[in-house]
Amino acid sequence: MEEEKLFRIGDVAKMFHISTGTLRHYERIGIIVPEFIEEKSSYRYYGIRQFEVLNTIRYLRVLDMPLEQIADFLANRDIQVIEEKLQNQKEMIREKKRQLEVIERKIDHRIHQIQDAASSKLDEIRMQQTKACRIVWIRDSLKIHSHLDLEYAIRRLEKDQPDSLTFLGKVGVGISEEKLENGQLDAYDRVFLVLDDEENYQGEVEQLPDTLSVSIRFCGGHQEAEKYYRKLLSYIKEHQLKIAGFSREITLIDYGITNDTGKFVTEILIPVCEN
Known part of the structure; x- marks a missing residue:
């Protein structure tokens, strides 16, 4: 048979x-x-x-x-057993789809950031309206001699999070308003993380409003930043502006993307208002 x-x-x-x-x-x-x-x-x-x-x-x-x-x-x-399992599987697929959509948006953000950074006009001071954003930050006196000096602070920001955060291009350092006003540029006093809209962070999150900023982009990393701070501070003084918050300094292109230091791009923003 x-x-x-x-x-x-x-x-x-x-x-x-x-x-x-x-x-x-x-x-x-x-x-x-x-x-x-x-x-x-x-x-x-x-x-x-x-x-x-x-x-x-x-x-x-x-x-x-x-x-x-x-x-x-x-x-x-059994019919009931397979129906229940298929319903559970459908929910799992919906969750995976949601996760993939989040990843797709993060990729889009990163592509836009890389394209924007790669086409930057360097060593040019600009007045710009900086968009509102969510950040988490820690106070940390920090002198940066290499890109590895940020690693411990990043691990502190990531501590106790249920999911690993994607830090590429979003970790920054800053100098307080008081130190900027006094020209104390030898060390940073905070490390921050800019959150994408779809990211959930377990901990205190600060919402920064839209703000007027002076900004500059330059070829290099945090180690070369001090002279560009001095250019921004001179510009602020010359145009009779008032510093209105801590600086935001982010390497937009660094070792996370390329080993060619000649392609590194770092941006410094200092919030300002009319004096």
Whole structure:
């Protein structure tokens, strides 16, 4: 009879477009066992009854259902059981879709930032309206001699977060309003993280409003920033402006993107108002 026909494991693997290793794995975890195992050679043979099970497994795997749930269904076949598992899988897919949409938006932000930074006009002071943003920050007296000096502060910002945060291009350092006014530019006194709209941060988050800023972009990193601060402070004094907050200094292109230091771009913003 056709139902009694047996097929070797390699033939079954080809028919179902899976590997023999996958079939052996299914056997090890107990979701499908061969119809017959030859004692001397240990060859595995499968019958038509296993084809039905393999079809079910293949269908559920296409839906990205975990093997343990498939095994549970095969051991408890019932309409209600499969409906419940499919509903649960649908919710999981919705969550994955949401996560992928967040990742897509973050990628879009990063592409825009790289393109904007790469086309920067360097060593040019500008007056600009800086958009509102959410930040988290810590006070930390910090002198930066290399890009590695920020690592400990970044780990502090990331501490106790349920998900790893993507820091590329969003970590900055700042100097307080008081120190800027006194020309004390030898060390930073805060490290901050600009949050994307879709990011949830467990901890105190500060909302910075739209503000007028003077800004400059230059080729280099934090180590070269002091002379550009002095240019901004001279501009502020010359135009009779008043410093209205801490500086925001971010390397827009750095070692996270390229090893070519000649392509590094750093931006400094200092909030100001009419004096």
